[in-house]
Amino acid sequence: MKLKFICPICGNERLEEVCTGATLSHTVEVYRGGENAEYSETEIHEAYTDRFQCEECGYVLYHDNGSVVKTLEDASEWILDNVQQPIRGGD
Numbered sequence: 001m002k003l004k005f006i007c008p009i010c011g012n013e014r015l016e017e018v019c020t021g022a023t024l025s026h027t028v029e030v031y032r033g034g035e036n037a038e039y040s041e042t043e044i045h046e047a048y049t050d051r052f053q054c055e056e057c058g059y060v061l062y063h064d065n066g067s068v069v070k071t072l073e074d075a076s077e078w079i080l081d082n083v084q085q086p087i088r089g090g091d
């Protein structure tokens, strides 16, 4: 079941995952003098979740013990503890 996030500060409903330490790669074409490099689409090979935050105001999700929420599992728990979910059957 998809959970509904509501920011306690601004009421926005979109949550974003902020990642750091990512390793990116793309194809390059090398020209004489280093000019006019052309790129393929960038691939992300590795990234570490730094935090989950409100897409609008940047409110960061924290556990009750003060540590930052860093996994989707914990984000799920945070939302269930902090956001009243619509009552419905199914998915």
Ligand SMILES: [Zn+2]
Residues within 6 Å of the ligand: 007, 008, 009, 010, 011, 012, 054, 055, 056, 057, 058, 059
């Ligand atoms: Zn917000």
